[in-house]
Amino acid sequence: MTAAGRRRLRLAFRDGAALAAFASVAISGEISGWAIAAFAVGGALALFDVRMLARVPLASGIAVTGAGALLSAKVALGGMDLVVAACTFAAAITLHRVLSSPNARVDHQVLLTSLLMISGGAALSGELLFAVMVALFATFACVTLALGVVEGALPAGADFPSAPLLRRAGVCVLIALGGGAALFVVLPRLSWNVGWHRLSRGLGGISGLAEGVHLGVGSGSIKTNPRVVARVQIAPDPRQPVLHAYWIARTYGTWTGREWSEERPAQPPSERVEIRPGSPHLVHQRVELLPAYGSRTAVALVDPVAFGNAIGFRDGLRVPRLRFSHLPGGEVRLVEVADGYAYHVYSADPALDRAPVGPSDLSDADRARYVALPPVDSRVGQLAADVLQGETDPLRAAQRLQTFLGARYRYTLELPDSPEDPLADFLFERKEGHCEYFATALAVMLRTQGFAARVATGFFGGERIGDAYVLRAGDAHAWTQIWVPGRGFVNVDATPEAGRASQASPFAAWLVRQYERVDGWWRSTVLEYSLGD
Amino acid sequence: MRPAIGLDASSGARWRRLRALLRPPRTLRITAAGRTYLVLTLGIGIAAVNTGNNLLYLVLGLMLSAIVASGLLSERCLREVRVRRIGSEAAFAGEPFAFRWAVINPRVAGFALTFSEVNPHLEGEGVLAYLPAGVETIVRGDLLSKRRGPHHLAGVRITTQFPLGLFAKSRFFPCEGTLLVFPRRVPGRPAAEGARDARDGTASSPDRAGGTGDVVSLVPLREDEDARRIHWLKSASLGQLVRLEREREERHTYVLRADAAAPAEVLDRQCEALAASAHALLAAGHEVGLDAGEVRLRPAAGPAQERRLLAALARVGYDG
Numbered sequence: 075m076t077a078a079g080r081r082r083l084r085l086a087f088r089d090g091a092a093l094a095a096f097a098s099v100a101i102s103g104e105i106s107g108w109a110i111a112a113f114a115v116g117g118a119l120a121l122f123d124v125r126m127l128a129r130v131p132l133a134s135g136i137a138v139t140g141a142g143a144l145l146s147a148k149v150a151l152g153g154m155d156l157v158v159a160a161c162t163f164a165a166a167i168t169l170h171r172v173l174s175s176p177n178a179r180v181d182h183q184v185l186l187t188s189l190l191m192i193s194g195g196a197a198l199s200g201e202l203l204f205a206v207m208v209a210l211f212a213t214f215a216c217v218t219l220a221l222g223v224v225e226g227a228l229p230a231g232a233d234f235p236s237a238p239l240l241r242r243a244g245v246c247v248l249i250a251l252g253g254g255a256a257l258f259v260v261l262p263r264l265s266w267n268v269g270w271h272r273l274s275r276g277l278g279g280i281s282g283l284a285e286g287v288h289l290g291v292g293s294g295s296i297k298t299n300p301r302v303v304a305r306v307q308i309a310p311d312p313r314q315p316v317l318h319a320y321w322i323a324r325t326y327g328t329w330t331g332r333e334w335s336e337e338r339p340a341q342p343p344s345e346r347v348e349i350r351p352g353s354p355h356l357v358h359q360r361v362e363l364l365p366a367y368g369s370r371t372a373v374a375l376v377d378p379v380a381f382g383n384a385i386g387f388r389d390g391l392r393v394p395r396l397r398f399s400h401l402p403g404g405e406v407r408l409v410e411v412a413d414g415y416a417y418h419v420y421s422a423d424p425a426l427d428r429a430p431v432g433p434s435d436l437s438d439a440d441r442a443r444y445v446a447l448p449p450v451d452s453r454v455g456q457l458a459a460d461v462l463q464g465e466t467d468p469l470r471a472a473q474r475l476q477t478f479l480g481a482r483y484r485y486t487l488e489l490p491d492s493p494e495d496p497l498a499d500f501l502f503e504r505k506e507g508h509c510e511y512f513a514t515a516l517a518v519m520l521r522t523q524g525f526a527a528r529v530a531t532g533f534f535g536g537e538r539i540g541d542a543y544v545l546r547a548g549d550a551h552a553w554t555q556i557w558v559p560g561r562g563f564v565n566v567d568a569t570p571e572a573g574r575a576s577q578a579s580p581f582a583a584w585l586v587r588q589y590e591r592v593d594g595w596w597r598s599t600v601l602e603y604s605l606g607d
Numbered sequence: 608m609r610p611a612i613g614l615d616a617s618s619g620a621r622w623r624r625l626r627a628l629l630r631p632p633r634t635l636r637i638t639a640a641g642r643t644y645l646v647l648t649l650g651i652g653i654a655a656v657n658t659g660n661n662l663l664y665l666v667l668g669l670m671l672s673a674i675v676a677s678g679l680l681s682e683r684c685l686r687e688v689r690v691r692r693i694g695s696e697a698a699f700a701g702e703p704f705a706f707r708w709a710v711i712n713p714r715v716a717g718f719a720l721t722f723s724e725v726n727p728h729l730e731g732e733g734v735l736a737y738l739p740a741g742v743e744t745i746v747r748g749d750l751l752s753k754r755r756g757p758h759h760l761a762g763v764r765i766t767t768q769f770p771l772g773l774f775a776k777s778r779f780f781p782c783e784g785t786l787l788v789f790p791r792r793v794p795g796r797p798a799a800e801g802a803r804d805a806r807d808g809t810a811s812s813p814d815r816a817g818g819t820g821d822v823v824s825l826v827p828l829r830e831d832e833d834a835r836r837i838h839w840l841k842s843a844s845l846g847q848l849v850r851l852e853r854e855r856e857e858r859h860t861y862v863l864r865a866d867a868a869a870p871a872e873v874l875d876r877q878c879e880a881l882a883a884s885a886h887a888l889l890a891a892g893h894e895v896g897l898d899a900g901e902v903r904l905r906p907a908a909g910p911a912q913e914r915r916l917l918a919a920l921a922r923v924g925y926d927g
Contacts, residue, residue: 253672
C-alpha cells in the first residue's frame with residue numbers, strides 16, 4: 075500500500091471511530107439537534123478528507139474555546155446537565171481536531187476525546203446501540219493506532235503491505251472486546267453513589283396514544299411501525315408464542331361525528347388504584363412502558379382489576395413510588411411525568427373468571443352518555459336496523475354487526491383525504507378503512523339501535539421474546555365495547571382479524587424481534603448485571 | 608567514564624553477570640499517549656465505582672483489556688525474535704555511523720521494531736516497520752558515540768510500541784561484543800619534528816642524495832657519495848665510476864607518541880590530534896608508527912596502517 079493510501083485508510087478509521095463515539099452519546103437523546111447536525115456534517119466532510127479547519131487553526135480554536143465557555147455558563151445557570159455539556163464539549167473538540175491537519179498527535183487527541191464521549195455515552199445511555207457503537211469505536215481506534223505506530227516506523231513515502239498489519243490489528247480488536255467482556259463480568263462492583271446517570275430518553279415516543287380518536291385524520295401509519303413500546307411479564311405464564319389479547323389503555327364515550335373523546339376530570343392520585351373488587355382468578359402483569367411509548371396512560375390486559383407499585387425513570391434517575399389517577403371511563407394514568415415507567419397490574423383471567431364483573435346496569439347518566447349521538451347520516455341507523463332485524467340482546471346484536479362489518483368491509487391503511495362525513499364515507503362509499511373506522515362504525519350503529527357502546531383503544535397482540543411479551547407501536551388498536559348487563563362492557567371487534575395486529579412488514583418485524591432479543595439480553599446481562607448473578 | 612580503566616577484570620565480569628541476572632526479561636515504558644490513556648482509565652474506573660453504572664464498567668473493562676491486548680501482541684512481536692549483530696565498518700567518535708543487525712522472527716511477523724545497543728556511550732537506533740515471518744532482514748541504524756574507545760556491547764535491545772502505541776516494550780538480547788570507536792576526526796595537523804624516527808639513516812634521510820624510486824639516469828660518482836650506488840657494469844664500460852640516479856623520495860618514518868597516563872580528557876584530545884597527524888602523514892606517503900606505553904605499533908605506510916593506527920589510538924588508555 076502506498077503512503078497516500080495508507081494515510082487515507084488511517085484517517086478513515088480514525089474519523090469512523092470519532093463518529094461511532096459521537097453516535098454513542100447521540101443515541102441517548104440528550105445531545106441537542108444543532109450539535110448532532112454539526113457533527114454529522116463535519117464527520118461527512120472528514121470522511122471525504124476535507125480538512126477545512128486546517129487553514130484557520132487559531133480562529134477555530136478560539137471558536138471551540140468559546141463554545142466551551144458557553145456550555146459552562148449554561149451548566150452554571152442550570153440550563154444544562156454537566157455530563158451532557160461535557161459530552162457536547164468533547165464532541166466540539168473532536169470535530170475541531172478531525173477537521174484539522176492530521177498527524178500522529180492529532181490522531182491521539184481525536185481518539186482520546188472520542189473516548190471521553192464514549193464515557194459520557196455510558197453515563198447517559200442505556201441503549202443496546204451504545205454497545206454497537208462502542209464495539210465500532212474499539213475496532214476503528216485499534217486499527218488507527220496500529221496503522222499509526224507502523225507508519226511512524228516507516229521511512230517517508232515507503233510502501234508497506236497492509237494486509238498482515240490489518241490482520242494483527244483485527245486480533246487486537248478481538249482480544250480487546252473479548253477481554254473487555256470478561257473483565258466486565260469479574261470487576262468488583264462497588265457503588266459510592268455520589269451521583270449517576272442511567273437510562274436515556276432514547277429516540278423519543280411514537281406510540282400515538284392520543285387524547286381522542288379522530289376519524290379521517292392520519293393514515294394509520296402507526297400500524298406499520300414495528301418498534302417495541304412495552305414489555306410485559308405475565309404470571310401465570312401463558313407459554314404461547316403469540317398472545318391474541320386486548321391490552322386496554324383508554325375508552326371513549328363521546329362521539330362528535332368526527333372524533334371520539336372522553337372528559338376526564340382529575341381524580342385524587344394514589345399509589346394503588348382498584349378498578350373493581352378482586353377475583354380469585356387474576357393474571358399478574360409487570361408492565362414496562364418504554365420511552366418509545368410516549369404516554370402516561372397505563373395499559374393492561376382486559377379487564378384490569380388493580381394497578382400499583384409504579385416506578386419511573388426520569389433524566390436517567392429512578393423515581394420510586396409513582397401515583398396513578400383513575401379517570402372516568404376506566405383509564406388509569408400515571409401522574410408524574412417520566413421517560414419510562416414500570417408497574418404491576420392484575421387483570422381478570424378471561425378464561426377462568428366467569429363471575430359478574432360489573433353492576434347489573436348502567437346509571438341513567440352513563441346510559442345516556444353511551445347511547446348519545448350527534449346528528450348522523452340516516453342511512454347508518456337504517457343499515458343497523460336492517461342487519462339486526464329486531465335483535466334486542468346487546469351482545470348478540472353486537473356480534474351480528476361485527477360479522478356484517480367484518481364480511482362486507484375491507485381493512486386498509488391507505489386512506490384518501492378526510493371526507494366531510496368520514497363514517498358515512500366508510501360505510502357507504504369507500505367501504506374500507508382501518509380499526510378506528512370499524513370500531514366507530516360498530517359503536518355508532520349500536521347506539522342508533524339504543525345499545526350502550528363505546529370505543530376502546532390500546533393494543534392487540536403480544537409477541538413472546540425471552541420471558542416477556544412485547545407490544546409494538548404497530549399493535550396499537552381500537553375496538554368496540556358493548557354494555558352487557560351483569561357483565562359490564564364486553565369487547566367486540568369488528569376489524570377483520572388480519573388487520574388487528576401489527577401491519578409491519580415481516581422483515582422489519584423480524585429485524586425488530588432479533589433486536590429485541592439482543593436488547594433483552596443486553597438489559598439483563600449488562601445493564602442490570604451484578605456479581606451476584 | 609572509562610569503564611575498563613582501574614577496574615579489576617574479574618570483578619567487572621562478575622558485576623556484568625549479576626546485572627544480567629537482575630535484568631527483567633522485558634521492560635515497559637509508557638508513552639505520552641499511554642500516560643493520558645492511563646489517566647483516563649483511572650478516571651473512568653473511579654466513575655464506574657462511584658456510580659455502579661454497568662456501562663461504565665463495560666468501558667473500563669474494554670480499556671483495561673486493550674492494555675492487555677497491547678501487551679500480548681507486543682510480546683508476540685518480540686518473543687521468538689533472533690538477532691545477531693553485524694556491526695559497523697568504521698565508527699568515529701562524534702559522528703553518526705551505520706550499524707547493522709540481522710534479525711529474524713521464525714513464525715510470526717513483527718511490526719514497528721526499534722533496535723539499539725546497550726551501552727551508555729552509544730546513541731541512536733535502527734527502525735524496522737515490518738519484519739516478515741521467517742525472513743532474515745538486515746536493519747540499519749545510525750548510531751553515535753561521543754567518546755573513542757573499545758565500547759563493550761552487552762547486547763541488543765529491541766523495542767516495539769505495536770500495536771497501540773501506548774507502551775514501548777523492550778526485550779534485551781544478550782550478545783557480547785566490542786565496538787571500537789576511533790578518535791574523533793579533527794582537522795589534520797603537521798607532525799611534530801620530534802616524532803621523526805632517529806633511526807631513519809640515509810636510506811630515508813631527507814638529506815640523502817637521491818632516493819629509492821625509479822631509475823632516472825647514470826651520473827658520475829662524486830667523492831662523498833655512497834659507493835653502494837655505483838653501477839659497476841656501466842662504470843667498467845665507461846671507464847669511470849658512475850652511479851644510478853633514482854627518483855628522489857620524500858618518505859619519512861614517524862613514530863607518534865601518546866602519554867597513556869594522562870587524564871582521560873587530555874588523552875582523548877591527544878589521540879584525536881595524533882589520528883589527524885597520522886592521517887596527514889600517511890596521506891603524504893610517510894611511514895607512521897605509534898608508541899603509547901602498552902600500545903605500540905611499528906611504522907608502516909598505507910591505508911591498512913591508518914586503520915591499525917586508528918584502532919590502536921582507540922585503545923590507548925583502555926588496555927591493561
